[in-house]
Amino acid sequence: MTHPDPDDLLRLALDLLPEGQGAGLRAHLRRCPSCRAAYRAYLEALTALAPEEPVPPSWEEELRERLRPRPLPSRRRVLALWLTALLLTLLGAFGLRTWQKALAERRFFALAAEPGARLMPLLAPSGQQTGWALRTSGGEVLLLLKSPLPPGRVYQAWLLQEGHRKSLGLSPTPLLELGPLPEGSLVGVSVEPPGGSPAPTTPSVGRARI
Structure with a gap:
């Protein structure tokens, strides 16, 4: 059985997938216990997140500058742009400390989803x-x-x-x-x-x- 990319499981948990792709991934989750467990773990981790403190405007500007796109191969460029959007969304929603926690959880549950x-x-x-x-x-x-x-x-x-x-x-x-x-x-x-x-x-x- 082919398993989806852990990033797609995270995007599904964040409701960031196009409807067609999301429907296909949900169908896979109904058949695959290991991916279903990883997806539920993502949901539990995201549910546990709570706003802690606002992000200073200067930090967001600094982050935008650090994440300004640089010349990359096309596939990496798309991934970098998507990650930039995700990072800024998380910053605005949860604050800096929660953003750091979310990145730690993303890495952890991506490893947990591996065979x-x-x-x-x-x-x-x-x-x-x-x-x-x-x-x-x-x-x-x-x-x-x-x-x-x-x-x-x-x-x-x-x-x-x-x-x-x-x-x-x-x-x-x-x-x-x-x-x-x-x-x-x-x-x-x-x-x-x-x-x-x-x-x-x-x-x-x-x-x-x-």
């Missing part, structure tokens, strides 16, 4: 889902949190082994890329000060065995 990838819920001790854990077909592990960080804080990922916590890295965004880990690794996330901590200083935001 052989495994997606797991990231759960708080209370059992509430706080994000997702992903093992790619190449064995890379990524985490994506639903909630924005408090000001001046970072997410820190941990490998949990028999009571020992080993830091796996920091991120100022909801996306943590942990690299390759052994199958069945138990990973967790905490909120820490910039620069991280030698051990978690706050309760676990979420855990997953991936």
Whole structure:
């Protein structure tokens, strides 16, 4: 079975596809459980987005200047123009921080839609889902949190082994890329000060065995 481009799944979730193309893609989703799961994940991620703060006009002008089209091969030119329009739409709708979160989610769920990838819920001790854990077909592990960080804080990922916590890295965004880990690794996330901590200083935001 031929699977659609993950970008098309995102465009369908954003209601940006032409009606004819959208109808064909919806027909495929009715037949394909893996693509249907990826599409639902996109919808859930987009639904979780909420306006946080207005984008300063100077930032939008700066972004327009940075994304000003440059000479590219025709296919890349079309993609660049489409991405520019999408970025500016997201900026106007959700603000800068939410735009950054949306880009992280786009990358995460594009990887989750690839054949052989495994997606797991990231759960708080209370059992509430706080994000997702992903093992790619190449064995890379990524985490994506639903909630924005408090000001001046970072997410820190941990490998949990028999009571020992080993830091796996920091991120100022909801996306943590942990690299390759052994199958069945138990990973967790905490909120820490910039620069991280030698051990978690706050309760676990979420855990997953991936």
